[in-house]
Every structure is written in structure tokens, then in C-alpha cells.
Amino acid sequence: MEAIEPVYGTATLLLIAAGAVALLLFLIMKVKLHAFVSLVGVSVVTALVVGFPLADVPDVLMFGFADTIGSVALLVAFGVMLGRLLELTGGAQVLADTLISRFGERRAPLALGVAALCFGFPIFFDAGLVVFLPIILTVARRFGGSLLFYALPAAGAFAAMHAIVPPHPGPVAATEQLGGDIGVTLLMGLPIAVAAWYVGVYLVSRFLGARVDVPVANVVFGEARDAHGRTGAEQQEQGGQDGKPQLGQAPPAFGTVLSLLLIPLVLISFSTVLDTLDAAGVLDAGSGLPAFLGLLGSTTVALLITVVVAVLVLGRPRTSMERVRRIVDEALGPICSIILITAAGGMFGGVLELSGIGDALSSSLSDLGFSLILQAFIISTLLRVAQGSATVALTTSAGLLAGAVGQADLGSAQIALLVVAIAAGATVLSHVNDSGFWLVSRFFGMDEKTTLKTWTVMETTLGLSAFLIALGLWAVV
Known part of the structure; x- marks a missing residue:
């Protein structure tokens, strides 16, 4: 769908968006209404207040909901199947033990982040995040303390790479719109992302973990477990009638587990590299072998292949296919709420996106009178806060600045720094209109207030760190 022609001015649209967010937080945190019901209800009210024709409201609601659930449902489902198999067969414990033996207990969060x-x-x-979840939870269960010590460094690392570094689609699209060089953006963006992660994520996670106690979540893997990660029923089953474990008596080798996790990494690499080469005009990724490799590298297919291999390598050698089927089936139950709430968050963000608030902000901010790099960060930040989607904020900001960048005749290094500044603005202040906010909240078992105090703060320090580094380099490039 296309955004409607705004009925109100920019200031009024911003007030509507702020009011919608305030109402949502009130319903969830004060009234204690379920997050899914609150998100859908506020989305309907917002669509009506903004001025969508009544006949179009259902389609407006489905715009963000369908787009989000289409990507999240399959991703989360295959991810928890893989995680459950890794957990019950001892694969996650093997990974955790190897990680700790190499880096030591005190550096476990750093190891997870790296x-x-x-x-x-x-x-x-x-x-x-889905693939790493069982490893994060296993390490956190072993050493205790707040889950934030282990979860934020890993989640923040994925966020930093996704926002700033090609071949991820956001920075690639922004580089193309600004007329830059993807290779230069990669070479400059990568060290900036790593440095921003260390300062804005790793160090901040130690501060937050020491002050906010988040217990290890079992929202994905179910009921409480013992020190080895087993439920009461699993302890009895693994003991068996003859005293011998039926599942996990011979944990997989570290090489086997690592190879299993490398499958989606390698397959998805096919798709991202091919897309980058296609965007650069090096090859046509839409036909022949590149198209087949691209299919294998799509996230859904890559995770499907990984789950099938995990069943054959981890599950089937240790138990019957009937038991494996029950394991993956039981893994799906707890994630229904995660998928629906995340999709409803996408619905809310979609309503704000289609309301025209982005276009209204764009026209109002196109000539701020600041330096280009400061404009890039401010515009992207405001778009991110207003409508939630980091990708929309990133690509819209790049489109707004494209004309000015062309007139300024900037070099590839300066354009790369502009892309980092835009990505930094599109990272900060993740809140209730961002589907990623709800994914993190539910995966780590945090309520909305705690997620705002931790994840939102960390995303903001990550974005600010990246921007300040880019700003410093802008002065000397």
C-alpha cells in the first residue's frame, strides 16, 4: 500500500503518533492489558484518528501485520526447532563449554559478542538472534546473574552489523542512493560497527546487567530446568527405565555443532553476496545458478535445511523419529505469543508508516541548515522514532539527502560516513512501534518497562557511539 495524503500537518501527525505510543504504554503497563490486544486496538484507533477511509482500515492494519508475520513466523519456528534440538541433545552445552574453556568464565559475554x-x-x-538464542540461554544458566550480561552483547552485535555493514540491505540501499561505493562503505563501516559495539553495547551491557536483574527466560524452551538445562520430565526420561539416557547420552562433538550452525551462515552468505554483486552490476542474480544459490540462501530455506540436517545429525541417532517429532512440536507451542505480539508491533509501525508521517517529516526536515552528517543523523533519528522501522528510516533519509550529496561532490569515504550516520540514527530509540523491540522483549522474557530500560537504552548508546565515531572521522577525511 501507499501512504495516504496527510490530512494534518507534521506537528499534528507527530502529536498523534506520540499520543498513540503513550496510550499503548498506558494500556500495557498500567491497565495490564495483553500486549497483543493493546497493539491491535491502538493500531485501529490510530488509523481512524489519522484519517484513513473506513473501508481501507482493514488493509492498512494488514499491511504491517502481514509483512512482519510473514518473515517472523517461519524464522522463529525453525529457529526454536533448531534450538530445542541443540538443547536436548547437549549441543548447546558443548558450544557453551568450548566457548568458556577458550575465553574463560569472566570473558563469556565478550566471547558471545565476538x-x-x-x-x-x-x-x-x-x-x-534466533540461532544464537539457545547458546545465550545455556551460558547464562550456567553462570547465573542477570541475563543481560550475556544477551545484550550478542543481540547488540547482530544489531550493529545489520544496521551499519554491507552486505546488509539497509546500508547497501543507502550507499546506492547516495552514489557511494559499497566496498568503501564496507571497509569503513566494519571497524566503526565493531568499535561502536564495544563502547555502546558491551560496556553498557555490563552497566545494565549490574543494575537490572533479568532471570534466564524459559519462554522459548518451556518449564524450569535443572543445572544441566533439563526439565523434571526430561530428567526421568533421560534416565530411562534401565538407568541409561535415551536422549543426549552422547553429546555431539563441538565440530558437529559448529558445522551445523555454519550451514545457515554459509547459505545466507550466498544470497547476500549475490544480491550485492547484482546491485553492483557484476552479475544477474535472477537466473541460472545464481538464482538457485539465492534460493538456498533465503533465510527461510536456509533455516529449513539446517533443521532437517539437525534432525538427521542430532536427533535421529539418539532417539526415534517419533520422539524427534514431539520435540520440535512441543517447541512451537510457547512461541505463538512471540510471533503474534511481534507481528502486532509491525502492524502498529505500519499504520504510522502509511499515515504519511514519514513524508511530512521529510518535507519539513529537508533543509535544516546543519552540516550534511548532522542532518543525516537527525533526520534518520526522527523518522525512526516516529514510525519504528529502521529500514524505512534509513532508506528514506538517504533519498532525502541524495540531492544535496550530489551537489556537494563528496568522495566515497565521506559518503560512507554519511551512510553510517544515517544507520546510527535508524538504530537509536527502539521502542513499542518497532517489531524488533517485541522480538527481543519476548525472547528474553522481559516486560515492556524492563525492555525500555535495557534494550532501548542499549540501542541508543550503540547508535550514538557509531555516530560520534563517524562525526570524528568526518572532520579529518
């Missing part, structure tokens, strides 16, 4: 930075180079934020 691993996520590496995996996050070709993998989207949500896909990486």
Missing part, C-alpha cells in the same frame, strides 16, 4: 559479530556479517538481526 562470535555474534562474526556470524552477523551476512545474517540478518532476527535470524542471527
Whole structure:
């Protein structure tokens, strides 16, 4: 769908958006109304207040909901199937033990973050988070303390790579719109992303973890577990009638588990690299072998292949296919709420996007009188806060600045810094109109207030760190 012609001015639209967010927080945090019901209800009210024709309101609601659930449902479903198999067969514990033996207990959060930075180079934020979730929870269960010590470094690493570094679609699209060089954006964006992650995520996670106690969530994997991650029923089952474990008696080797996790990494790399080469005009990714590799590298297909391999390599050698079927089936139950709430968050963001608030802000902010890099950050930040989608904020901001960048005759390095500044603005202040906010909230078992105090703060420090580094380099490039 296309955005409607705004009925109100920019100031009124901003007030409507602010009022909608305030109403949503009131319903969830004060009235204690379920988040899914609150999000859908506020989305309907917002669509009516903004001025959508009554006949169009259902389609407006489905715009953001269908787009979000279409990507999240399959991703989360395959991810928790893989996570459940890794957990019950001991694969996640093997990974955690190896990680700790290499880096030591005190550096476990750093190790998780560095691993996520590496995996996050070709993998989207949500896909990486789903794959890493069982490892994060296993390490956190082993050492105790707030989950934030372990979850934020990994989640923040995926967020930093996804927002700033090609071949992720946001920075690639912004680079193309501004007439820059994708290779230069990669070479400059990568070290900036790593430095911003260390300052704005890793150090901040230590501060937040020491002050906010978030217990290890079992929202994905179900009921409470013992020190080995087993439920009471699993302890009895794994003991068996003859005293021998039926599942997980021989944990998989570290190489096996690592190879399994590398499958989606390699397959998704096919798609991202091919898309980048296609955008650069090097090859046609729409036919022949490139198209087939692109299909294998689509997130859904890559995770499907990984789950099938996990069933054959982890599950089937240790138990019957009937038991494997029950394991993956039971893994799906707890995630229904996660999928629906995340999709409803996409609905709310979609209503704000189609309301025309982005276009209204764009026209109002196109000539701020600031330097280009400051304009890039401010415009992107305001668009991000107003309508929630980081991708929309990033691509819209780049389109707004394209004319001015062309007139300024900037070099590739300066354009790369502008892309980082736009990505930084599109990262800060993740809140209730961002579907990613709800994904993180539900995966880590945090309520909305705690998520605002932790995830929103961390996303903001990450974005500010990236912008300040880019601003410093802008002065010397």
C-alpha cells in the first residue's frame, strides 16, 4: 500500500503518533492489558484518528501485520526447532563449554559478542538472534546473574552489523542512493560497527546487567530446568527405565555443532553476496545458478535445511523419529505469543508508516541548515522514532539527502560516513512501534518497562557511539 495524503500537518501527525505510543504504554503497563490486544486496538484507533477511509482500515492494519508475520513466523519456528534440538541433545552445552574453556568464565559475554559479530556479517538481526538464542540461554544458566550480561552483547552485535555493514540491505540501499561505493562503505563501516559495539553495547551491557536483574527466560524452551538445562520430565526420561539416557547420552562433538550452525551462515552468505554483486552490476542474480544459490540462501530455506540436517545429525541417532517429532512440536507451542505480539508491533509501525508521517517529516526536515552528517543523523533519528522501522528510516533519509550529496561532490569515504550516520540514527530509540523491540522483549522474557530500560537504552548508546565515531572521522577525511 501507499501512504495516504496527510490530512494534518507534521506537528499534528507527530502529536498523534506520540499520543498513540503513550496510550499503548498506558494500556500495557498500567491497565495490564495483553500486549497483543493493546497493539491491535491502538493500531485501529490510530488509523481512524489519522484519517484513513473506513473501508481501507482493514488493509492498512494488514499491511504491517502481514509483512512482519510473514518473515517472523517461519524464522522463529525453525529457529526454536533448531534450538530445542541443540538443547536436548547437549549441543548447546558443548558450544557453551568450548566457548568458556577458550575465553574463560569472566570473558563469556565478550566471547558471545565476538562470535555474534562474526556470524552477523551476512545474517540478518532476527535470524542471527534466533540461532544464537539457545547458546545465550545455556551460558547464562550456567553462570547465573542477570541475563543481560550475556544477551545484550550478542543481540547488540547482530544489531550493529545489520544496521551499519554491507552486505546488509539497509546500508547497501543507502550507499546506492547516495552514489557511494559499497566496498568503501564496507571497509569503513566494519571497524566503526565493531568499535561502536564495544563502547555502546558491551560496556553498557555490563552497566545494565549490574543494575537490572533479568532471570534466564524459559519462554522459548518451556518449564524450569535443572543445572544441566533439563526439565523434571526430561530428567526421568533421560534416565530411562534401565538407568541409561535415551536422549543426549552422547553429546555431539563441538565440530558437529559448529558445522551445523555454519550451514545457515554459509547459505545466507550466498544470497547476500549475490544480491550485492547484482546491485553492483557484476552479475544477474535472477537466473541460472545464481538464482538457485539465492534460493538456498533465503533465510527461510536456509533455516529449513539446517533443521532437517539437525534432525538427521542430532536427533535421529539418539532417539526415534517419533520422539524427534514431539520435540520440535512441543517447541512451537510457547512461541505463538512471540510471533503474534511481534507481528502486532509491525502492524502498529505500519499504520504510522502509511499515515504519511514519514513524508511530512521529510518535507519539513529537508533543509535544516546543519552540516550534511548532522542532518543525516537527525533526520534518520526522527523518522525512526516516529514510525519504528529502521529500514524505512534509513532508506528514506538517504533519498532525502541524495540531492544535496550530489551537489556537494563528496568522495566515497565521506559518503560512507554519511551512510553510517544515517544507520546510527535508524538504530537509536527502539521502542513499542518497532517489531524488533517485541522480538527481543519476548525472547528474553522481559516486560515492556524492563525492555525500555535495557534494550532501548542499549540501542541508543550503540547508535550514538557509531555516530560520534563517524562525526570524528568526518572532520579529518
